[in-house]
Amino acid sequence: MKRAIGVFLIAQALLTYLTINTMYTPSTSTIVDRNTGVTTVSYSYPWVYWLSFIGLGIVLILGTYLVFAKVCFFYLPIKNIMVTKIL
Numbered sequence: 001m002k003r004a005i006g007v008f009l010i011a012q013a014l015l016t017y018l019t020i021n022t023m024y025t026p027s028t029s030t031i032v033d034r035n036t037g038v039t040t041v042s043y044s045y046p047w048v049y050w051l052s053f054i055g056l057g058i059v060l061i062l063g064t065y066l067v068f069a070k071v072c073f074f075y076l077p078i079k080n081i082m083v084t085k086i087l
Helices: 001-024 049-066
Strands: 027-032 041-043 073-076 080-087
Touching: 001 049
Parallel strands: none
Antiparallel strands: 027 041, 073 080
16 A cells, blocks of 8 residues: 555656646846857746745655555564564
């Protein structure tokens, strides 16, 4: 079940990234230096654009963890205590 949720989160993060990347177009400002003729173009994105990518990165890491994490049960040799360890 964890693996299925992890695969879903990874697919959701990647598809949302592609959607956001095609929706937002950066605002450009062009500066021309009249002495040298050098043109400088700067691109700026809204803060929501970067904030969404931080959230998608967290979801992608969580999904990757859920896909590759395994839960192992083993018994300690002293008093047969069951311990759960996440590898």
